[in-house]
Amino acid sequence: MFSVRDNKTFNTPRIHSKSFMEFLKAIEEKWQGKWEKAKIFEADPDPKKPKYFITVAYPYPNSPQHIGHGRTYTLADVHARYMRMRGYNVLLPMAFHYTGTPVLAMAKRLADNDKNLIHDFIKVYKIPEEKLKELTDPMAMAWHFHQEIKTGMKEIGYSIDWRREFTTIDPHYNRFIEWQFQKLRQAGYISRGSHPVGWCPKDGNPVGQHDTVGDVEPEIAEFTLIKFKQNNLAFPTATLRPETIFGVTNIWLNPNTKYVKATVDDEQWIVSKECVEKLTHLNRKVKVLETFEGKKLVGHYVENPATKTKIPILPADFVDPKNATGVVMSVPGHAPYDYVALENLGKTPSQLKEYGLTPETIESVKPISLIEVPGYSEIPAADAVKKMNIKEQTDPKLEEATKEVYRHEFHNGKMKPNTGKYSGLSVNEAKEKVKQDLIAEGKATTMYELLNRPVLCRCKTECIVKIVQDQWFIDYGKQEWKALAHKNLDEMEILPEELRSEFNNVIDWLHEKACARKSGMGTRLPWDKNWIIESLSDSTIYMAYYTIVKHIKEHKLQPAQLTDEVFDYVFLGIGKATEIAKKAKLDAKIIEEMHSEFMYFYPLDSRHSGRDLVPNHLTFMIFNHTAIFPEKLWPRQIATNGSVMMEGAKMSKSFGNIIPLREGVAKFGADPIRLSVLSTAELLQDAEFSPAIAKSMRERLERIYKFTSEVAKSSGNAKTSQNLLTAIDRWMLSRLQEHIRKATEAMDKLAVRKTINSVLYMLEQDFQWYQKRIAPQKEKRKNTIECVYRRVLDAQTRMLTPVAPHLCEELWEMMSGKGFVSLASWPTADESMLNTEVEENEALVKDVLEDTLNIIKATGMTPKKIYYYTACPWKWKVYLKMLEKASHGEVKMSEVMKELVAEDDLKKNVKEVANFAQKTLKEVNRMPQDRRERVLKMKALEEKAAIEDAKDFLKQRLKAQIMVYSEEDSQRYDPKNRSILSMPFKPAIYIE
């Protein structure tokens, strides 16, 4: 970094970090106030300007936003600010998503005095304790966080048009959603049916991952219940492997838990007591007739419905009454649990007696082999059990053994001849067939159960599966709809592009999505008011609503006035405005205004969100747009970003490592926070945040501020005559163009990290080099140098504005720019200032310095005098000739020499020429073509002049006297005859 202290001409008052923080606070307030007053972010249709419409997924007001959220919003804001500087009429609006149950649930937890929640509210969210009571009202809570989030967005400086703010429970918005759903229904995309869901019987609500203790996703599987019969009494054994029915040797019941005899629909079943409630939730009619312990039935016989053999009921401790029916069929040949349980039983005759079983009964139960698997014996279960050395049926290793056997049998197993018509089928095929056949014959039925149970609801109740009846779905499974979604995606820009394939997959996977629930806030389904549209379904096309909400507010329209016909006209141009207006009792002009504003801003140019919304919200947005709007109004771009890591762990409430955004802004400043969340990672990756990063960003800004204010203070003129510019000035300006080009290219792809890198680091590096280089001439050329400074700072300030708008406004004002830098134009690279020659010359100086330092390092000497000898003209001639040849194919020594010798001036010293050509050959051949071309275009470099020009600088750096000669200079001092070693781009060096 440049040192202010080095600039003796400047007399800087030192700003301490603390006071710089105060300074930041002051300018944040100052500029936010000015922006608001000047209404510069309020965008209205302007036919003279191209528009750019950006939206970000609106926040959910159940907690303050933290720095992690800040990344997504900041990125969108940076995008908006950039496009504004590129001359677009940019609209960036914001709203709040009240829909759903979480706020309700949280308010309830607060009312119930949930300790963890209260702790978070007070300690993390810094909510005064006396306010908590107020927040037990869900609306008050939502409103509180809504305001909290909004204030945070203002404090960090987002360029939002707040006139368009709304919430998703505003009655006007409800009307809009009703219209949307009518449209979906008319298009045939709404369906109805029954659907199994994870369910908390206490709360009476579906549970998803976020509703469970430990955030586990309830995994629902369909078990086959095979009915083993004792006369008319059915023992429905629950299994995931119905094909093994041919190997069933017995039935297991847990002897020490409660079972019931019950009427289930039209049959009599034996199931565990716990199973009853589950069956009820699965919509079966259950009536319990009798309750008893499992041991009561041990020793009874039942009939295998597939083989008609009579098999005994035996006791087993591993049987979990809470899993499915609590009745289990035993396949000891292929199920490790059954195998071990049977062995255990055989070894405990005393226990047998207790259940009235004889050793002979057990003896007669032999494993049956029905699947053939390569690499296993007749009895795979036995193999696995032996391999893992499992002795007890309670051994947790049994879980793994089961999986192993299943994996092998499923992929490589074949049904044996004793499986009747399934003989020869793969297990994979037989499984489904057997199941279907048994069900068709009435010998089996199915039951949903959680695979990963126990799953506990946040309220600590164990979850079960419920079949929700007559659930409403949006049917994303429709092929013709998928085709439209693909079409939209194909035409859309996806940032980062890597995620496109994920979108493609999601579009293919999606099927019916339950779109309404019985509880929560939101909009009621217009045709079935018992249902409330859930949050992922009422947030798919609301970007359109931003374009009209301004008018709704302005004209104080009533929800009832927003009829479906009004929306049809506004969004789809259907009907006649005057007629519709009359019917809706509003002014036709208003409808026209809304329509034209919508048509001006739509389609959506860019949609921003976290990448976690790819498989749901973002894809739903695509689908819904294609269902409702004509193709030319489909979204144009999706930009997603990864999350923010806090010291290595994902920042999230459940980890308790969040920093609320407002706190971060207060502590480190708005611009440093903006910079921090965008500079450490590119879109796809997770970004790392830490106070240290924010602090170092702030310090960097502080240095820029200090430096700029010094330059601004000086009388320096922004203009200087071209012919006063020296090589190094031209070099700086040339480099500047390159950095502008790179930063712009990166911004166009929203590679903000790269932009910041160019503007803040790469440009800065060159700028520092420039300052070092001109240091010896500073006084003499003050005016010109300051002019270069100003040019660099002007471009840097503009390019930094989208990420650090507050500081940049301040810098801009200091440098006496006109108006707001937020509205200034983004710099464009001036091709005419690109200068390869000065860049090559400067590279030469750098190389020379580096080589010299390397020699000093290797020899350990302290130089007094350093001599440089630049290559003589004939070497350059040979070099360029060889380059020329090399650009047409590989150069061969013999060929080159032939040509070279033909030249009169080279003929004289053939030996030296050959020697030099030999040395150059490799370099010339391996040089990349674009560089060859560049060098050939420049011809020979004025090396001597270039080094001569940097003499003062080298002297200062190397603390030695510098002499520069041309190789052929007759006056040269060259005791060791080093000069002969000189090559183009590589002067010879002699150090004394």
Next chain:
RNA sequence: GCGGGGGUCGCCGAGCAUGGCCAAAGGCGCAGGCUUCAGGAGCCUGUCCUGUAGAGGUUCGUGGGUUCAAAUCCCACCCCCCGCACCA
């Protein structure tokens, strides 16, 4: 299982889509020096190995291959992260 992303010099992290000034940017850390009343900060130098002349050697998950040339292209394998829904 299906799908997506990724493995780089102590750490973080560029570069790889357009192979070649790549021993590989930058930051952090570490070591030495300077500046400073001090704290912080700043500045300079070094930080894979070897080397008393600008050099050489070995590196970019593992193993192959393509090429005059591979961190970069191709193939196989190993390892890590994320998503799979009814919920924001």
